[in-house]
Amino acid sequence: MKLIVIPTLEEAQQLIKKTQTLSVKKNFxxxxxxxxxxxxxxxxxxLxxxxxxxxxxxxNYDIELIINLGTTAAVNNNLKILNTVLITKATYLDANNTCFGYEFGQIPQEKPYYSLTKTQVNYIENKLSTKLDFKLATVASSNSFINKEKLSFIHDxxxxxxxxxxxxxxxxxNVANNFGINFYCIRVISDVISDFDNHLKFSETMTEASKKIFDIFIIIQNSLD
Structure with a gap:
C-alpha cells in the first residue's frame, strides 16, 4: 500500500471531494x-x-511508500506562491544540540538531516518532470508558524x-527513515516569509493550493510505479 500523508483537511479538501473516497475513523x-x-x-x-x-x-498497515503532500512557506524569494517543490533535504529548525557536538538541526542520535539520493531525485524527475513543473528545495521544520522575524535566524x-x-x-x-520506508515530499508554496502578512496569504492561498495538491496526486497516481 502507498500512503499519502497531508497535514490538514483544508489542504486535502479537493482530493477527498474529487475522489469521492470513503473515510474510516481510526482512534485519533x-x-x-x-x-x-x-x-x-x-x-x-x-512535528x-x-x-x-x-x-x-x-x-497497523503494510506501507511500502510514503508521499507527503501539502503546503509550505518560501524562505527563498525565487520561489513564488503556488510554485511546486520537491523536497530533497530536510532538517529541524528548532533543534540546537551543538554543545554536544551535533550539527544544528540534528536531534541527538538521529541524522543531521534527511535527503534523497541522486538516484531517487532522478527517478522522480524522470517520472514527473514532463507532467509537473517543480523545483528542488531544502526544508527546515519546526512547531511554529514562521514569519519574517525569523529570516535572519534561518539564514545564519x-x-x-x-x-x-x-x-x-x-x-x-525521520519516522519513515527509522522504519526503512521510502519517503518523498512534494509541497505547494502557500506564502512567502519575507511578506509582511504571510499568515494572511497562507489562508488566502489554501483553496488554490488544495486544487493543485489534487492535481499532483493524480499525476503521481498515473506516473509512479
Whole structure:
C-alpha cells in the first residue's frame, strides 16, 4: 500500500471531494481509501502529531511508500506562491544540540538531516518532470508558524541554504527513515516569509493550493510505479 500523508483537511479538501473516497475513523485520525493502491491520512499539524500518527499507521498497515503532500512557506524569494517543490533535504529548525557536538538541526542520535539520493531525485524527475513543473528545495521544520522575524535566524543557523519551512516534513521523514520506508515530499508554496502578512496569504492561498495538491496526486497516481 502507498500512503499519502497531508497535514490538514483544508489542504486535502479537493482530493477527498474529487475522489469521492470513503473515510474510516481510526482512534485519533481519519484514513481515506483513495484507490486500491493508495491510502490517505490526515496527520495533523506539528512535528509530534505527524510522527505519532505516521508511526501508528506504519504499525497497523503494510506501507511500502510514503508521499507527503501539502503546503509550505518560501524562505527563498525565487520561489513564488503556488510554485511546486520537491523536497530533497530536510532538517529541524528548532533543534540546537551543538554543545554536544551535533550539527544544528540534528536531534541527538538521529541524522543531521534527511535527503534523497541522486538516484531517487532522478527517478522522480524522470517520472514527473514532463507532467509537473517543480523545483528542488531544502526544508527546515519546526512547531511554529514562521514569519519574517525569523529570516535572519534561518539564514545564519545552517551551513546550507534553507528554501522553505513547514511544521511536519522532517518528523515524517525521520519516522519513515527509522522504519526503512521510502519517503518523498512534494509541497505547494502557500506564502512567502519575507511578506509582511504571510499568515494572511497562507489562508488566502489554501483553496488554490488544495486544487493543485489534487492535481499532483493524480499525476503521481498515473506516473509512479
Amino acid at each position: 485520525l481519519t484514513l481515506y481509501k483513495l484507490s486500491s493502491d493508495y491510502l490517505l491520512a490526515i496527520t495533523r499539524i506539528g 509530534v502529531n505527524s510522527a505519532m500518527n505516521l508511526t501508528w499507521i506504519i504499525n 543557523s545552517f551551513p546550507y541554504i534553507i528554501d522553505v519551512v513547514d511544521m511536519e516534513t522532517t518528523s515524517l521523514w
